[in-house]
Amino acid sequence: MSDLNKLGLAEARDALRAGDVTSVELTESCLKAIDEADALNAFVHKTPEIALERAKAADDRIKGGDAPSMCGLPIGVKDLFCTKGVPSQAASKILEGFKPEYESTVSQQLVDAGAVMLGKLNMDEFAMGSSNETSAYGNAVSPWRRGNDDAQLTPGGSSGGSASAVSADLCLAATGTDTGGSIRQPAAFVGITGIKPTYGRCSRWGIVAFASSLDQAGPMTKNVRDAAIMLETMCGHDPKDSTSAELAVPNFEAMLTGDIRGKKIGIPKEYRMDGMPSEIEKLWADGAAMLKDAGAEMVDISLPHTKYALPAYYVIAPAEASSNLARYDGVRYGRRAQLAQGDGITEMYEKTRAEGFGHEVQRRVMIGTYVLSAGFYDAYYNRARKVRNLIKKDFEDVFAKGIDAILTPATPSASFGLGEMTEADPVQMYLNDVFTVTVNLAGLPGISVPAGLDSQGLPLGLQLIGRPWDEGDLLNTAYALENAAGFVAKPGKWW
Incomplete structure (x- = not known):
């Protein structure tokens, strides 16, 4: 062969x-x-x-x-x-x-x-x-x-x-x-x-x-x-x-x-984002039609706190990252910066982390450290955790009504060119996660399945979200x- x-x-x-x-x-x-x-x-x-x-x-x-x-x-x-x-x-x-x-x-x-x-x-x-x-x-x-x-x-x-x-x-x-x-x-x-x-x-x-x-x-x-x-x-x-x-x-x-x-598949109205490309919209509708043809029942559902998922995620994830990445200090393993004469331990930490971490990691560590700092802990981190609980409850409520899985797009677009989304506006890049972060915040299983090609011949995927432990x-x-x-x-x- x-x-x-x-x-x-x-x-x-x-x-x-x-x-x-x-x-x-x-x-x-x-x-x-x-x-x-x-x-x-x-x-x-x-x-x-x-x-x-x-x-x-x-x-x-x-x-x-x-x-x-x-x-x-x-x-x-x-x-x-x-x-x-x-x-x-x-x-x-x-x-x-x-x-x-x-x-x-x-x-x-x-x-x-x-x-x-x-x-x-x-x-x-x-x-x-x-x-x-x-x-x-x-x-x-x-x-x-x-x-x-x-x-x-x-x-x-x-x-x-x-x-x-x-x-x-x-x-x-x-x-x-x-x-x-x-x-x-x-x-x-x-x-x-x-x-x-x-x-x-x-x-x-x-x-x-x-x-x-x-x-x-x-x-x-x-x-x-x-x-x-x-x-x-x-x-x-x-x-x-x-x-x-x-x-x-x-x-x-x-x-x-x-x-x-006989399976009930939920279609959440909150995932119909403003400015969603027509190809993604069509793919989603086609996916729903395919599942309906296979014998599933399509049900319109609401996940009302979806719009807060991305901001909540970009508070919680950097906060946990800043805590987890504190261990990379040049002392025990990995890279240690070259020190000048007279440099002490503080300079070693600063130089090692400045050399060792790339810009995106530095950005997220700084955001995380900020939202965990004394004056902002309640305003940002605790509030994001409360929003996370509301997002989790949205899914629990939907599954309690007999929904077996939820169908959404996997991404807001097809693949883009390297260098097309520059560092100048990191938020544009973060928007790529708009359909996926809710699943992590709620701890649920999610799968992406390739379902079609866009007009330029690039793959597009659909996401199915399942009940906890029901992979x-x-x-x-x-x-x-x-x-x-x-x-x-x-x-x-x-x-």
Whole structure:
């Protein structure tokens, strides 16, 4: 079989079990694709030796008949996950040279299941960004192009390297993290599937923290079935993470029947934003029609506090970030600035953090420190927390009325060009998260499914939001939507 890197997880798993292909062959095909794709800047730390070693071990395991679903499947790992002996920098200069002596719980679960790590993937620095332009490694580039235009496009952020690598078939799937949309927005931009599970479903231990009450890991895959397979391996209770839920993990793949007859799908009126592009509006209406044709009942709903979600998020997330990032001080690990004679510890902190953090991280740390300061704590941070509770209650009220899932657009636009949204107006960039942040604030599961192309041939995604802990039902609804949409477009290879 040629082009083995173009397989999805389910296809590759079935081929491995049938003996049609080996994990080593799959892995070599991906490694070759990665080496030919430096123009995308998706993989920032390549680990071919580790990959081939794990692939050989996986082949032995498969021959022995002891192979979980992920065994032998080559994947990429976002640079936010600590991986033992492999640089784990969170795309920041301040963590230059940091090689952890331990493995994050999620990546360890993937290792234990026999998955093959091909390397670490590019991302926005400390996961702060929506376009992968804040990375210490430079921009990740989307494999997609607008028509015949050569302009480089963003793969979205912060999991931009993961999105680019999966879309360009450099790996079969990848890990991502989602604090305000960082799995779902890039998935929508590059025409792949990305799911953020319920907060607490995946352990956060060993994942570099951005905003601890919002961060959640999830898979980025070529289709919904693959998302179900990989998510099951990534989930599970972890005593090392106090927010990890002690709940059994169902077999998500077995729940993919595609039958959604009698399901109630909510359409929230508050997501009809002023100035929403007509293509997004049409895609949303088409998605609703597809689900209706599949037997679901469409119900107009109201989530009245939606308009406050973005401002609340951009108070809470920077506040938690400023607290989490206080530990990067040049004392214990990572980068330390060169000090002049006579410099003391204060100068060391100042110079190290000024050199080590990029502009966007500095901006968010300063906002966070401001809203947590004595005179502003109640005015900003406590008020934002109250708004967050109201947003959570909006969803609880809707689900209490029998709604099974909520359909919204995933992003306010298709992918945009790198450099088109300049640093001059960061708020423009923040608006990219307008449809996704509510899900993080409420701790709910959300999935982005590719559903169409815009007039320039770029992918557009739809988002489904599910009940807490009901990822299986959410994946099944997404599976029905995926089948109806029939999205099969791939980027033309230019790199």
